[in-house]
Amino acid sequence: MQLVLSEDQELIAKTAADFAAEHSPVSRFRELRDAGDPIGYSPKLWKEMADLGWVGIPFPEEYGGADLGLSELAVVLEALGRSLAPEPFLSTVLLGGQALLLGGSDAQKKDWLPGIAAGEKIVTVAYQEATSRFDLHAVETRAEAADGGYRLSGEKIQVLDAPSADAFLVSARISGEARDAAGIGLFLVPKDAAGITVVPQTRVDHRAAGLLRLDGVVVPADAVVGEPGEAGALLERVVDRATAGLCAEMLGGMCQAFDLTLTHLKEREQFGSLIGSFQALKHRAVDVFTELELARSTVMAAVRALDADAPDASSLVSVAKARCSDAYVLATNEGVQMFGGVGMTDEYDIGFYMKRARAAELTFGDAAFHRDRFARLAGY
Amino acid sequence: MADLSKYRSEIGSWLEANCPSDLLGLSMTAIEGPWGGKKWVPDYDSQRAWLERCADKGLTAPTWPTEYGGGGLDKAEAKVLSQEMRRLRVPPPLIGFGLTMIGPTLLQFGTEEQKREHLPRITRGEIRWCQGYSEPGAGSDLAALQTRAVDDGDAFVISGTKVWTSYADKADWIFALVRTDPDAKKQEGITFILIDMDDPGVSVSPILLISGSSPFCETHFEDVRVPKSNVIAQINGGWTVAKALLGHERSMIAETFGTGAGQRRQTMADRAKGYVGADAEGRLADPALRERLAQLELDTRAFSLTVQRSTDAAKAGHNPGPESSIFKMYGTELNQRRQELLVSMLGPNALGWEGPGFEEAELSVTRDWLRSRGNTIEGGTSEVQRNIVAKRVLGLPD
Numbered sequence: 001m002q003l004v005l006s007e008d009q010e011l012i013a014k015t016a017a018d019f020a021a022e023h024s025p026v027s028r029f030r031e032l033r034d035a036g037d038p039i040g041y042s043p044k045l046w047k048e049m050a051d052l053g054w055v056g057i058p059f060p061e062e063y064g065g066a067d068l069g070l071s072e073l074a075v076v077l078e079a080l081g082r083s084l085a086p087e088p089f090l091s092t093v094l095l096g097g098q099a100l101l102l103g104g105s106d107a108q109k110k111d112w113l114p115g116i117a118a119g120e121k122i123v124t125v126a127y128q129e130a131t132s133r134f135d136l137h138a139v140e141t142r143a144e145a146a147d148g149g150y151r152l153s154g155e156k157i158q159v160l161d162a163p164s165a166d167a168f169l170v171s172a173r174i175s176g177e178a179r180d181a182a183g184i185g186l187f188l189v190p191k192d193a194a195g196i197t198v199v200p201q202t203r204v205d206h207r208a209a210g211l212l213r214l215d216g217v218v219v220p221a222d223a224v225v226g227e228p229g230e231a232g233a234l235l236e237r238v239v240d241r242a243t244a245g246l247c248a249e250m251l252g253g254m255c256q257a258f259d260l261t262l263t264h265l266k267e268r269e270q271f272g273s274l275i276g277s278f279q280a281l282k283h284r285a286v287d288v289f290t291e292l293e294l295a296r297s298t299v300m301a302a303v304r305a306l307d308a309d310a311p312d313a314s315s316l317v318s319v320a321k322a323r324c325s326d327a328y329v330l331a332t333n334e335g336v337q338m339f340g341g342v343g344m345t346d347e348y349d350i351g352f353y354m355k356r357a358r359a360a361e362l363t364f365g366d367a368a369f370h371r372d373r374f375a376r377l378a379g380y
Numbered sequence: 381m382a383d384l385s386k387y388r389s390e391i392g393s394w395l396e397a398n399c400p401s402d403l404l405g406l407s408m409t410a411i412e413g414p415w416g417g418k419k420w421v422p423d424y425d426s427q428r429a430w431l432e433r434c435a436d437k438g439l440t441a442p443t444w445p446t447e448y449g450g451g452g453l454d455k456a457e458a459k460v461l462s463q464e465m466r467r468l469r470v471p472p473p474l475i476g477f478g479l480t481m482i483g484p485t486l487l488q489f490g491t492e493e494q495k496r497e498h499l500p501r502i503t504r505g506e507i508r509w510c511q512g513y514s515e516p517g518a519g520s521d522l523a524a525l526q527t528r529a530v531d532d533g534d535a536f537v538i539s540g541t542k543v544w545t546s547y548a549d550k551a552d553w554i555f556a557l558v559r560t561d562p563d564a565k566k567q568e569g570i571t572f573i574l575i576d577m578d579d580p581g582v583s584v585s586p587i588l589l590i591s592g593s594s595p596f597c598e599t600h601f602e603d604v605r606v607p608k609s610n611v612i613a614q615i616n617g618g619w620t621v622a623k624a625l626l627g628h629e630r631s632m633i634a635e636t637f638g639t640g641a642g643q644r645r646q647t648m649a650d651r652a653k654g655y656v657g658a659d660a661e662g663r664l665a666d667p668a669l670r671e672r673l674a675q676l677e678l679d680t681r682a683f684s685l686t687v688q689r690s691t692d693a694a695k696a697g698h699n700p701g702p703e704s705s706i707f708k709m710y711g712t713e714l715n716q717r718r719q720e721l722l723v724s725m726l727g728p729n730a731l732g733w734e735g736p737g738f739e740e741a742e743l744s745v746t747r748d749w750l751r752s753r754g755n756t757i758e759g760g761t762s763e764v765q766r767n768i769v770a771k772r773v774l775g776l777p778d
Binding site for chain 2: 002003004262265266274276277279282283285286287289290293294295296297298300301316318319322323368371372374375376378379380
């Protein structure tokens with residue numbers, strides 16, 4: 001495993017950075033937030049990203065993808081994370097798309113992946129419930145056998161990009177107790193299925209999400225993704241990949257938050273001096289910088305390990321998510337503090353990063369969760 | 381690649397055939413370490429034979445040019461060599477500041493004559509070196525050093541005191557910073573010079589540390605005559621040499637401590653279970669300790685990956701990135717946390733100083749914890765390192 005960008009990856013990174021600077025400055029995210037549109041991103045820009053080949057990066061060519069890896073996707077996500085671009089990579093490329101790719105039947109893949117890769121279909125995963133916290137196996141939504149298929153009942157929360165989703169992959173319990181790994185199914189449910197209600201939710205980071213209510217939704221047997229009852233393991237694999245992708249986005253966000261802070265330290269004068277000359281702030285800035293450098297290494301290692309199917313990939317994902325969660329929160333907390341009063345105003349962008357840091361931290365497990373998972377995987 | 385695998389099998393067979401069997405599997409902690417030098421008394425008789433065989437083959441300094449006693453290997457070959465040494469559990473034939481600090485400095489700044497005089501004697505383990513930088517009044521502010529070197533024709537006459545000279549009591553030569561121009565700006569009047577410690581006027585007194593050991597000394601110079609041919613680079617140009625050498629020192633300290641190299645084979649988790657037990661699932665019984673251990677191991681992993689990233693970037697032909705500037709600071713702070721966690725794990729068993737009732741490994745934990753407190757002071761304090769990163773990497777104003 002080489003922890004260095006290849007020439008191709010450098011080129012993708014450069015293209016993505018230029019694109020983000022031209023088409024997706026933070027002001028665009030601010031406008032979307034102000035408009036209060038529940039979709040929360042620009043479908044037109046999403047289509048452009050797909051036309052550039054980014055949306056299809058991790059999908060095979062037969063489904064319209066580029067057949068590249070998470071290592072390539074990560075450099076795009078980092079660049080977009082810098083400018084808080086809210087397009088639905090996480091929900092539809094990393095969650096929905098990866099679940100179909102890793103677990104879907106040939107028919108399911110043929111039906112959905114080309115549309116996803118082309119930027120025309122949104123497929124998200126509804127895995128989270130009111131009491132599940134970070135446990136993917138804590139599933140109380142029920143799947144009962146009915147008419148040769150299943151009848152789904154329950155409620156999912158904070159389903160990413162639910163307002164714009166064309167289909168949902170819903171985890172539901174076929175058998176077993178509320179927290180058993182076994183007995184979970186993953187069901188493909190189109191948005192217009194009878195008995196579905198989507199209620200948009202407004203989150204602190206203003207990324208689109210929604211409640212998904214399933215009131216006796218009937219799906220055929222071929223709506224199951226993977227083997228019935230074995231979605232627990234599939235979800236673990238999918239969420240590992242999604243987590244690594246999220247970490248890349250977080251890396252971009254924390255680096256940009258730090259750059260904003262560093263610029264402020266070099267421009268703001270108090271007591272007749274630039275505040276960046278004060279040692280109390282210098283040393284803290286160095287500590288943030290240190291965390292960012294360590295975070296970058298862990299993200300690069302995690303995506304490469306996943307691409308190589310390395311035996312320690314899950315462990316490295318936990319290393320990366322624990323580190324990125326802490327580092328993004330640190331960089332943005334320190335950013336707001338060093339900006340001082342203006343850091344508390346809505347007018348300044350640093351607050352957006354602080355909110356996104358928290359939302360990302362609490363997605364797929366926070367730092368403490370991943371430290372515990374790392375220990376468990378290491379046998380203690 | 382074909383050549384590398386050929387080299388791997390050749391060097392593997394050579395190591396197997398030549399390493400004395402009583403040295404196989406000995407860890408660095410089990411022996412004092414093959415430091416070489418005139419005063420060296422090996423723990424095992426066969427260490428001297430092992431050193432000579434390796435020196436003949438250029439393996440004590442694998443990447444140095446062959447004309448100076450090195451092995452002339454490229455980086456890839458040197459990596460294969462160290463992999464094979466690890467695999468066969470072969471101990472290093474020679475360690476020390478000659479190989480890690482003054483040698484690389486001479487290769488960069490020395491004259492042909494200086495290289496031919498000193499480098500072969502380093503690779504053969506004939507001369508042990510120590511470093512004379514800090515002084516009683518010049519610690520973090522190293523450039524404030526006061527040891528005087530007065531011009532006397534073809535020599536300098538040197539007077540003053542150096543502190544924290546590691547193993548000066550066991551060393552044969554010292555590389556030192558001395559003040560040759562007291563009137564210049566403080567960085568500009570400093571010269572880097574090599575001094576034979578057998579010269580009249582040099583004396584050494586060890587310093588007892590809180591850990592009970594004495595790895596450091598005070599070294600006194602009283603009118604010591606040193607020929608000008610022993611100056612490295614320009615007279616009054618020593619600061620540049622010193623900074624380059626500090627770079628070698630800091631990367632060595634970071635590598636030694638930060639990545640947990642030289643740690644015991646038994647994992648920290650297994651050791652912890654031995655002291656606090658495991659629960660029904662086989663997990664460490666104390667969840668607070670488990671969390672601390674996981675945090676430390678995650679940080680260690682992140683640090684190792686960052687060191688690897690820096691190495692990989694260098695191999696790909698990139699200049700050293702900003703990440704390398706944090707190695708000394710982070711690596712030493714990480715080691716301190718590791719030692720403190722070990723003390724926590726052992727509980728009251730960590731309180732032994734010597735004698736019965738404590739295992740050897742427990743006594744080492746106590747001593748290593750005390751010793752580690754110096755890691756963030758020696759070779760540039762963590763605070764000085766942060767100032768350097770703030771200025772050079774982040775571009776923050778003075």
